[in-house]
Amino acid sequence: MRDFPWRAIVQRFVRLWRSSLQLRTIAFTLALSGVAVAIIGGYMSVSVGANLFDARRDQLSRTTSNAAIIGQRFFDESTEQLGDEDIDATTTDAAKAILNAAASTGVTQFALKRTPGQDGPRTPSEIQSPGLDPLLISDELRATVQGLAERRTVSQSVGLAQGDSTEQPGLVFGTVLDVRGAQYELYLVYNIQDLQQSLGLVQRTLFLGGLALILLIGAVTYAVVRLVVGPVQLAAETSQKLAAGQLEVRIPVKGDDVIATLARSFNGMAASLQNQITRLAALSQVQQRFVSDVSHELRTPLTTIRLAGDVLYDQRDSFSPSAARTAELLHTQVQRFESLLADLLEMSRYDAGAVDMETEPTNLVYLVEDSIDSVTTLAESKGSPLRMVAPGGYFEADVDSRRIRRILHNLLGNAIDHGEGRPIVVWVDSDKDAVAIAVRDYGVGMTAAAMDRVFDRFWRADPSRQRVTGGTGLGLAISLEDAALHGGWLEVWSAPGEGSCFRLTLPRVRGAELVGSPLALPPEDPAQEAIDA
Template sequence: MPAVRMPDWRSFPARILHVWRASLQFRTVAITVVLSALAVAILGTYMSISIGGNLFDSRLKQVLAESSRATEQAQNVFDSDLATADPSRTDLEYLSASVQSTIRSSTTSPGGLGVAIYRTPGQQTPVTMQPGQSRGFPDYVLSSELQAAVEGNRGAERVWWQSVELNDGRPAIAVGSLLTVPNAGFYELYLVYDLGDAQQTLSFVQQTLLLGGLALVLLIGAVTYIVVRLVVGPVRVAAEVSEKLAAGQLEQRIPEKGEDVIATLARSFNGMADSLQEQITKLGELSRLQQRFVADVSHELRTPLTTIRLAGDVLYDQRETFPAATARTAELLHTQVQRFEILLADLLEVSRFDAGAVELEVEPTNLVRLVEDAADSMRLVASERGSDIRVVAAGGYFDVEVDARRIRRILRNILGNAIEHGEGKPIVVSVDSNEDAVALAVRDHGIGIATDDLTRVFDRFWRADPSRQRTIGGTGLGLAISLEDTSLHRGYLDVWSEPGNGTCFRLTLPRDLERSIRVSPIDLPPAEPTDDLGVNDDWTNKWEA
C-alpha cells in the first residue's frame, strides 16, 4: 500500500502569501471581504448594543412602574387596615402575608421572582412584624449597597433598583422601597424581576444579525469575485498573449468582443501587436539578409584570398632578392594577408553564431594541461614584448567535458590581449576548481581599461585605444567570439580592470553542463602569487618592479 503523504501545514502561510502576491483577483476579493466583514461587524455591534440598551430601558421602566404601584398598594394596605384596629403580632404577620399576596396577584410584568419584606434594623417600636418573603425569593441578589440605599430612604417616596445576576447567569433587576407600618416602624419591600425573556430576545436578535452579517459578507465576496473576474479576465488574457508575443508567437491576438473599454483595449493591443509583428518580421528578414551577405562575402573572398596569399608567400620568400622598398612591401603584404585571412575566419564564425548554427563538440579535457599548452604557444610572442607568462594551478587537475578547440581559442584571445596591453610586465594564468565549476583567469599588470569602457569590452570591433598599434594582429572580434563560446558552455566570462593596475579576464565553466554555477572558484582579480608557490628570483624582481 503506498504511503499517504500528509500536508505540510507549515507551508500554508508561504503558499497564501504567494497567492496574495501573484493573484490580483484573490487580493481584491480578500480585501473586499475583510473590509466588508469589518464594516458589518461594526454595524452589527452598534445595532446589538442599541437594541440591548432599548430592551433594558423598556423593561426597566416597566419594572420601576410596577414596583412603584406595588409599594403604593402595600403602604395603602398597612395604612387602611391598621388605622382603626389595635394591631397585634398575629394581625401584623397575617397582614404581611396578605400584602405579599396582593402584590404578587397585581403584578403584570413578566419575570417576577417574588416579594420580600424585611424589618429595617436599629428600631424600637411597640410591636414588631416578622420579616417574610415569598417562596423561591432569591435573597442572595440583595446587595449591601441596595439595602443601604433603601434604609436611607426614610421620609421619601422613592424606589431604588440594581442590576443583578441570578445563580444560573440570567440577568435580573432587584427593586427596593421603604414601607411605614403603624406602631411597627419601617420595613423594606424588595421585588426581583427576571430579565431572561429580554436576554433571549437580545440573543435571538444577535444571532440573526450574525447570520445575516455572514450571509451579507459571503454575498459581497461572491459579487466581488464575479465582478473582478469579469474585469480581470480580459487583463489575464492580455497578459498571456503578451507572454506568448514575448516568446516569439507573433501571431497571437486578444479576442475582441463588444464595444466597451475592454474591447477598445483589445483593439489597441492587437493594433500594436500587428505593428510589432510587421517591424520584427522586417528586422528579422533584414538580419537574415545581412547574415547571409556576410557569410556569402566571407566565403566568396576565400578563393581570391587564397590566390593572393600564395602569391604573397612567393614574394615573401624571395624578399631578400628585392630592393629594400620592395622587400618591405612584400613583408607588409604578407602580414596584412594573414590578418585578412584571420578576419575572414572570425567573420564566418560570427555569422554562424548569429545564425544559431554552432554546436559544441565536447570531449574530456584536462584544463590545466590545455592552459599550459596555450601558454607555451604564446610564450615566444610574450617574450618579444618583454612579458613572462606564469601558470598557477591550484586545482582543475581532472577532465571536464568541454569543446577544447573553443576553450583554447578563448584562452589565446585573452592571453593575446594581456600580452598586447601588459607593457612587458608579468602575466599570471590561474587555474582552480570547486564542486560546481572550474575556472581560469589571465591577469596582466599593464595600462588597464577605464571604468566607463568596461561595458564595451566584448563589443564587436571595439578597441579601448584606437590609436594604439596592434603587434599581434587582432581583428577586434576575438573577445566577442570568446563571449559566444563561453555562453555555449553555459559559463560566464568576466573582466576586471583598473587604469595603471592591469586587467584580469576570468573564465568560469560548469563541471557538468546540466548543473548551474553557484560561485566561481577564482576571485576577481585572483590573489597575487607568493614565494611558497615556487616563484624564482627573476620572477619576484619583475613582479616587484
C-alpha cells in the same frame, strides 16, 4: 512522520499574492468591508443591547412600583382590622399579593426587611423567599433603599446561580413600605435570561447578516475585478506570447468601451511590431547570407594569395631590403585576413544557429597551462610575466576544449596587449557545480562606458593602440557566444589605471544551470597586493 510543509505553502502563497492583482484586490476589499461591518455590527449590537436592557429595567421598575403599591394598600387595609397576634399572617398574605402582581415579569424571589434602628409598636417579622442568596441584596443596595426620601425604586444587576453551576443575568429592585409606622424594605429579584436570549438572537442575526454581506461584497468585487482585470490579464498573456515569438496573436475586440479601445491599440501596436520584426529578420537573413557567401567565396582566392605569399616570404632573404619588407607585410596581413574570414564564418554560424558542440570531460588546469605556454613567448616580448593560481579541487568539466582554448587565447591576447608590461595572473577554481577561469592584468584598464561595449562586434577600447596579436575586433564577441553556448557566463571587471579582469564561469555538467561562480570578480591576489605595497 514527516512535518507538514508549511514553508512551501507560505512561499507558494507569497508568489500567488505577488502575481495576482485579483487576489490582492478582493483581499483588501474583504478586509476593509469586514472592518466596516464589524464596527457597524458592534455598534448596533451594543445599542440594541443597551436599549433592550433599559426598556426591561423600566418595565420592571414600574412592575415593582405597582407591586409595592398593592403591598402597601394590603398592609394599610389589613393592619387596621387585625391585632398584633395576626400581623405575621397578614405579612405572608401581603407577600403573596406582591408576588402575584409581579409574576408576569419573571420575579423569582423577594425579601421584606425592617430598616434597622427604629422604635415603635410590634411590627411584622422579616420574611424572604426560601433559598434567597443573601449576597444578592448587597449593603450598598440596602443603603441606597434606606435613603429613599419617597417611594421610588432602585435597581442593581446581579448574577443568579443555577443548579448546574451556571449563572443567569438578573436585576434586584428595592423600594420602601410603611407598616404600622415602621419603614420596611421590599426587594424583588427578577430573572432576565429571556432578555439575554433575545440579545443573543439579535447578535447572531447581525453576525450572520454581516457575514452574508461580506460574502456578497466579495462576490461582487470578484465579478467587477474579473470584468476589469480579465482584459488586462489577456493583454499580459498576449504580450508574453508576442515576446516568445508568436507574432500573429491578437486580443479579441468586443464593444466600443475603453477596454475595446485598449485592445484595438494593442493589436495595432502588435501588427506594427510584427511588420518591423519580419522586415528586420528578413534583412538579417540577407546580411547573414551575404557575410557567409562572401566569406566562402573569398576563401579560394585567399588560399591562392596565401600560397603565393608564403613562397615570397620564404625567399625574402634573396630580395632587396624593401622587397623583403613587403613580403613580410604581405605574409602578416594575409594571416590577419585569414583570421578575419575565420571569425566572420564563425559569427555567421552563430547567427544562423548552426553551431554544434563536442563536449568531453576536460581538466581545465591542463587546458589553461597549454594556453599559457602558447603565448609565453609573446608575453615575454612585452615584458609581462604569466602566473597561474590553481588552489585545487574539482576542475574537471564537460566542455568543448577547442572553444575554451579560443576563449583563453582571446583573453590572454587582450591582457598582453593592454597589460603595460605588468604581471598577468590566471586563476582556475571550481566547486561541485561550476568551474571558473579568471584572467587579470594590471594595465591601463577601461572606463564604465568601454566596459558596456567591450563585447560588441568590431569594437576596440583603444583603436590607436598598436596590437601584436592581430585582433579582428571579433574575439570577445565570439568568446561571449562560446560561453553562452556552454550555458556559462563571461563577465568583465575593469578600472582605469588598475587593469581588467575577465571571468569565465561554466557548469561542470552540460545543461546544468549556474547559480554562482567559484571565483570573485576580480579574485584577491595577495602576491600582487604585497608588490604594490
